[in-house]
Amino acid sequence: MAKRAAIQGGLEAVSLLARAGIMPRARGMGAIFTLHHVRPATPKQFDPAAHLSITPEFLDASIRRLKAEGYVPVALDELASFLALPERPGPAMVFTLDDGYRDNDEHARPVFERHGVPYTIFVSGGFVDRTHSIWWETAEQLIAKLDEFVFDFGAGEKALPTRSMPEKYAAFDMLHKSLSCTEQEDIIARLDAQAKDAGICPTGIVDREVMDEAELRAISERPLCKLGAHTIGHVNLAHSPEARMRDEIARSASRVEDIAGKTPKTFAYPYGDRCAAGPREYAAAEELGFDLAVTTNPGVLNERSTWQRFALPRISLNGYYQRGRYVGALASGIPFAFSKSA
Numbered sequence: 001m002a003k004r005a006a007i008q009g010g011l012e013a014v015s016l017l018a019r020a021g022i023m024p025r026a027r028g029m030g031a032i033f034t035l036h037h038v039r040p041a042t043p044k045q046f047d048p049a050a051h052l053s054i055t056p057e058f059l060d061a062s063i064r065r066l067k068a069e070g071y072v073p074v075a076l077d078e079l080a081s082f083l084a085l086p087e088r089p090g091p092a093m094v095f096t097l098d099d100g101y102r103d104n105d106e107h108a109r110p111v112f113e114r115h116g117v118p119y120t121i122f123v124s125g126g127f128v129d130r131t132h133s134i135w136w137e138t139a140e141q142l143i144a145k146l147d148e149f150v151f152d153f154g155a156g157e158k159a160l161p162t163r164s165m166p167e168k169y170a171a172f173d174m175l176h177k178s179l180s181c182t183e184q185e186d187i188i189a190r191l192d193a194q195a196k197d198a199g200i201c202p203t204g205i206v207d208r209e210v211m212d213e214a215e216l217r218a219i220s221e222r223p224l225c226k227l228g229a230h231t232i233g234h235v236n237l238a239h240s241p242e243a244r245m246r247d248e249i250a251r252s253a254s255r256v257e258d259i260a261g262k263t264p265k266t267f268a269y270p271y272g273d274r275c276a277a278g279p280r281e282y283a284a285a286e287e288l289g290f291d292l293a294v295t296t297n298p299g300v301l302n303e304r305s306t307w308q309r310f311a312l313p314r315i316s317l318n319g320y321y322q323r324g325r326y327v328g329a330l331a332s333g334i335p336f337a338f339s340k341s342a
């Protein structure tokens with residue numbers, strides 16, 4: 001929470017500086033943006049993943065703002081050659097959407113097409129085939145429903161009250177922490193079993209929210225769309241044994257190739273922070289034949305990006321900060337310097 005306030009303060013400060021015309025030139029060579037859900041706002045009392053949803057209006061405003069500031073739309077597939085240009089027409093704006101949510105087709109695609117902006121959707125084969133659940137979607141529905149969450153987070157059963165909103169958020173945070181820096185599989189299996197006992201079908205949620213093979217094939221045929229790989233089971237790769245880590249990456253590339261009819265050039269590490277992807281994973285993505293790979297480590301593109309193509313930073317277009325004037329500030333990379341002190 002302190003971090004969120006600091007980022008928000010930083011964004012306000014930077015957007016004020018920018019309006020006063022004294023914005024430091026820190027936007028580097030551009031930015032890769034991360035999106036998840038793009039859908040109209042539906043206010044919910046318990047909304048622990050609100051940061052993963054932006055509205056189509058905010059996406060539209062963001063693209064207009066970035067274009068007005070001289071950013072050039074670049075497809076992630078073309079980014080390596082763009083960065084290698086001796087002279088670039090402006091900083092790059094690159095759009096990526098993780099996990100293949102169905103609203104990407106319904107609400108984001110029309111915005112990208114209206115502006116002629118390319119985008120890449122990162123696909124997890126286990127979501128497409130409904131063999132794997134999405135823990136944060138399952139947990140939201142389960143904790144919303146319960147008055148008490150009795151769960152083994154990894155060190156024996158704990159009973160957490162989940163009647164009030166603060167209690168529900170606290171239980172969700174505890175689950176998130178228990179999953180953040182670990183191999184995850186056992187905890188997710190227990191969460192899925194408990195959801196089923198409560199009448200919630202975890203893969204049914206995936207079926208409602210995520211595009212299936214036919215839908216992905218159709219969107220991949222649109223001119224501005226590319227598909228990238230994102231593992232099969234949306235696993236924390238850094239906490240998986242070497243053979244499984246490589247197998248997850250390689251099989252997800254084949255699954256995307258089956259769907260789109262061509263080998264994906266790009267890869268996104270699930271979760272994508274330093275706890276989920278490090279030098280071992282960066283090397284594997286390179287050896288397994290991708291052109292580049294993206295993390296969720298915040299930052300803008302710079303000279304280093306040209307030789308660290310398998311650890312590219314991204315900037316989350318975040319549901320908490322949906323104001324047009326923030327986007328230029330986010331893309332400048334400056335708010336992260338503010339947030340580091342928090």
Ligand SMILES: [Zn+2]
Pocket residue numbers: 098099230234270271
């Ligand atoms: Zn993901």
